[in-house]
Amino acid sequence: MKAAIETERNLPIITLSGRLDTATAPGLDAQLAPFLAEPRPRILMDLSEVTYISSAGLRSILQLVKHTAAHGGRLGLFAASPHIMEVIEISGFPSLLDVYPDRESALNGHA
Amino acid sequence: MPTPAPTPLRLRPELDELERLTGHIEIFAEEQNLRAKDMYALTLAVEELFANTVNHSQPPATFVEVTMGIEADGLVSVEYVDDGSAFDPTQQADPDLTLGTAERQIGGLGVYFIRTSMEDFRYARRDGCNVTSFRRRPAA
Numbered sequence: 001m002k003a004a005i006e007t008e009r010n011l012p013i014i015t016l017s018g019r020l021d022t023a024t025a026p027g028l029d030a031q032l033a034p035f036l037a038e039p040r041p042r043i044l045m046d047l048s049e050v051t052y053i054s055s056a057g058l059r060s061i062l063q064l065v066k067h068t069a070a071h072g073g074r075l076g077l078f079a080a081s082p083h084i085m086e087v088i089e090i091s092g093f094p095s096l097l098d099v100y101p102d103r104e105s106a107l108n109g110h111a
Numbered sequence: 112m113p114t115p116a117p118t119p120l121r122l123r124p125e126l127d128e129l130e131r132l133t134g135h136i137e138i139f140a141e142e143q144n145l146r147a148k149d150m151y152a153l154t155l156a157v158e159e160l161f162a163n164t165v166n167h168s169q170p171p172a173t174f175v176e177v178t179m180g181i182e183a184d185g186l187v188s189v190e191y192v193d194d195g196s197a198f199d200p201t202q203q204a205d206p207d208l209t210l211g212t213a214e215r216q217i218g219g220l221g222v223y224f225i226r227t228s229m230e231d232f233r234y235a236r237r238d239g240c241n242v243t244s245f246r247r248r249p250a251a
Contacts, residue, residue, distance in 0.1 A: 022162040023129040052151070054158050055221040062217060069212040083151050090227055091220055092208030 003031045009107055011042055014064075017049040020057030028060050036063075041073025044106045048079035058091050065096050074098055078106040117180030117188070124164050124172040124193060132161060132177065139179050145187070146250045152228040153179075153187065153247055159221030160191045160200065160243055168195025186230070187247040192240050199234045200225070200243055 001024035004015045012035070020028065043064055050057075061075070068075045078100040080088065088094065100106035120135045122128040133154050140150035157177060164172050172195030182188050205226070206219035225232055229245035236242070 019133075021129060021133075021158055022165070023126045052154070054155050054162075055217055055224065056158075056162060058220060059217040062215065065212055065215075083147065087155070087224070090224060092206075096212050096215060 001025070001028045003028055005035055011044055011107060012040060013044045013046055013103075013106075015046040015049065019052040020050055020060065021052060021054045022056040025056040025060045028057075029063065032060075032064075036067055039071040041068055041071040042076070043068055043073075044076045044078065044103075046079055046103065047077055047081075047084055050080070050084055053084050053087055055091070058087070058093065061093070062096075065093075076100060076106050076109055078102055117178045117190075119176055119178040122161075122175045122177070124161075124168065124175050124195070126165055128175075129158065129161060132157060135177070136179070143181060143187070143249075148250045149187065149247060152224075153189065155221075156225045156229055156245060156247075157189060157191060159225060160193075162221065163198060163200065164193045164195050164241075167198065168193065170196060182246070185249065187249060189245055189247070191243045194240045197236050198241055199236075201232055201234045 001020050002017045006013050006015070014032070016028070018024065045061070045064070064075045074097060076098040077088070079102055080099070098109055100109055120132065122132055136154050136157060137150065140153065161175060164175055172193040174194060176192045178190045180188050200222045203219050203222040205223050206216065225245060229247055232245040234241065234243050
């Protein structure tokens with residue numbers, strides 16, 4: 001699981017690629033730890049290249065939900081495939097974060 | 112048409128075996144012409160059980176064996192066996208999906224996925240092993 005972090009219009013965007021499962025989630029958490037050492041009230045995640053997510057992956061996402069909320073903000077996700085969205089929806093996550101169809105609407109969304 | 116004999120896969124209870132496990136499910140799904148939705152659900156369910164074995168079994172399990180097959184009624188059957196400490200996933204409480212951000216946890220979500228996507232979710236303790244099984248009705 002590769003995570004790339006960029007900034008666009010002053011907003012951090014994390015792009016994930018591949019599978020986010022029990023084996024790869026710890027690596028993602030390690031990659032994100034330095035980034036989360038700073039307060040990040042608003043984080044956007046590009047899920048267009050995520051092919052699979054399990055509860056282990058949702059745990060990693062939940063850490064970002066809690067981090068942003070603890071700093072007065074909110075996590076936003078965009079471009080998740082239907083399979084990924086189904087898992088996110090079953091888990092009840094949509095009430096905890098913002099879901100957007102694409103990058104542009106995510107960048108225009110409100111914190 | 113004869114029902115294919117189930118193919119058991121034996122694994123070490125270690126995270127680096129997950130790839131072999133998901134690959135096995137992918138091959139099975141292709142052989143049975145299952146939809147992506149079914150392959151995803153089966154992979155998710157088996158991964159959750161495997162993760163529980165690897166992360167929580169105390170004392171640790173020494174093996175995991177997964178057997179997948181197609182039954183006479185057309186449903187996919189999965190049997191998951193490990194020799195770890197007794198753990199009945201069918202008794203895990205559903206997570207509280209209404210909790211707010213600060214209170215929300217992940218515990219129970221994996222088993223909840225199994226409950227929402229599978230039928231006949233069963234558990235038995237046999238010969239020092241956890242034997243968990245479930246069935247999936249393939250999508251139309």
